[in-house]
Amino acid sequence: MTYESLGPADLRHAESLKWTLYPEGVIPMWIADMDFPVAPPILAALHERLERPIGYYPSQAEELTGLLQAKFRTQGLGDVPAEGIAYLPGVVPGLYAAVNALSAAGEAVVTMTPVYHPFHLAITDLGRKVVGVPLLDTPTRWEIDWDALDAACAGSKVLMLCHPHNPTGRVWDAEELGKLRELALKHDLYVISDELHADLRYTGQPFEAFAADPRVRERTVTVTGPCKAFNTAGLGIGAMFSHNSELVKKIKTTTAGLMGHPSMLSLTMWQAALRDGGPWLAETVDYLRGNRDLITQFLHERLPAVKFHPVEATYLAWLDMRAYPQAGDIQNFLLDEAKVAIHNGPVFAHEEQKPLYQGFIRLNFATPRPILEDALERMAAALG
Ligand SMILES: Cc1ncc(COP(=O)(O)O)c(C=O)c1O
Incomplete structure (x- = not known):
């Protein structure tokens, strides 16, 4: 190409x-x-849907949910229940909704800096306190400062993870993911894992999601979407999911009436991307x-x-x-x-x-x- x-x-x-x-x-x-x-397969699917110009209130997105569940299995996530998947108008609204539901005003939320700006904006816009743990610049790559992260997590209930990490381009490896999971368990944290860039990897290794370890599934909500890998940002759709459907329900409750529903064309687009992209x-x-x-x-x-x-x-x-x-x-x-x-x-x-x-x-x-x-x-x- x-x-x-x-x-x-x-x-x-x-x-x-x-x-x-x-x-x-x-x-x-x-x-x-x-x-x-x-x-091209996405464009073809969109054209085809526009040629049936009727019925643009979406149905229950069952086909998309099935395609996503299949994809999650390839990321070590096993079975994510359909009730554990909620569609969003984009990934950022999911970050805000999760911070809002899983922490209270004034509480500390931990993240590793530098980080995609809506992470710290979600925390401060919602009146929480950002605890940013700077990544360490080693001779070969950006790494996590484990002692500083441990100390930061001790005073918080929520860790926001960017995996792969925007802007350093790190894909946290199996050892790092293992340590992050230990910290989540040790400090009894909720983890909000943004895995939007997961399909844009150059490592040649299969992608391991943070929630691939069953021990952290109940406490993790992951956000994802097609917009980075398939260049469809303007079409606006994302999803948050958790094996713990109660967690997703709790987050949805705090934004009841505010999220709208995904547009028919965005559903068509994501389905085509997963099926044929x-x-x-x-x-x-x-x-x-x-x-x-x-x-x-x-x-x-x-x-x-x-x-x-x-x-x-x-x-x-x-x-x-x-x-x-x-x-x-x-x-x-x-x-x-x-x-x-x-x-x-x-x-x-x-x-x-x-x-x-x-x-x-x-x-x-x-x-x-x-x-x-x-x-x-x-x-x-x-x-x-
Ligand atoms: C890590 C990360 N999350 C979320 C987004 C934005 O997602 P959306 O446009 O679906 O809100 C971006 C965009 O660059 C991103 O890099």
């Missing part, structure tokens, strides 16, 4: 937020949207792996002062640019001098920890390779 016939003019024309927020000429590498057209996904992940490798090599050869651990998953590169004199205002520098728009490091932490991530950027590399090369060349030229 090649995505290389698509240029900036085509992408801007799509009227996406990603391509229209900044002026023409800027390469947008910020929001997590891919510059690749949606998979596999080959497209495999090719797209290969293409993304190539982009990741290109960044790794480019940085090594041309911008060796940038620190980067090649990501194991996601199409987001977390770059440490603190060695550059421009690090203090790196976002504006890259926008003004390189005409490249990125997400600024401090976005990925709550107020207290924002200074830790000044000089880091998150760069979305899900774009045709010539555009990626252009962006990297521009950055290298601007940084001298």
Whole structure:
């Protein structure tokens, strides 16, 4: 597959937020949207459904539920009961709903920073206290600070996990998952596990869900959706699930009347993705792996002062640019001098920890390779 016939003019024309927020000429590498057209089997299913223009109140989503249950079995989750699956308008509403139901105002909620911003926003917007445990930068990868996490969990009832982790691109391995589960048991925690990026892995290993261990199933709610792997963010659907259907019921109760129902087209889309999207996904992940490798090599050869651990998953590169004199205002520098728009490091932490991530950027590399090369060349030229 090649995505290389698509240029900036085509992408801007799509009227996406990603391509229209900044002026023409800027390469947008910020929001997590891919510059690749949606998979043909998904488009075919959507067309087919639109040609039957009637009955758009969805039924009970039984087909989608069955497809998801089959997928969960491949992630070590065994049987997730249908009553344990609840559909959402997106994954973020699930994060908010879970924090809201599983903690009380003023209580501490633990997460590992840097982290996808709606994690800390959900905690603070709902009047809870973020306890952010910074990940450790080791010579080979980002790792969990186990002592700090243990201490943080001692004072909390809820742990929010991002697995795979946005923005560092880590896929927590079996040993790390084992330790995380021990902590959840030791401190009697609820775990909210966001596994949205699970299908965008470069590790070659099967994905192990946090709740793959039966001992933590009753205390875990997982959120997922098709929007990252299948590039369907605008179609809006997600799901939260737990083996413990009472937990899902409890979360749903706190948002009764607020979630609406998923649109018929989003259900059609997710079903088609799960049923027929596999080959497209495999090719797209290969293409993304190539982009990741290109960044790794480019940085090594041309911008060796940038620190980067090649990501194991996601199409987001977390770059440490603190060695550059421009690090203090790196976002504006890259926008003004390189005409490249990125997400600024401090976005990925709550107020207290924002200074830790000044000089880091998150760069979305899900774009045709010539555009990626252009962006990297521009950055290298601007940084001298
Ligand atoms: C970890 C994670 N969770 C949730 C979302 C957003 O999901 P949604 O658009 O379905 O709310 C993103 C988007 O980038 C993400 O990276």
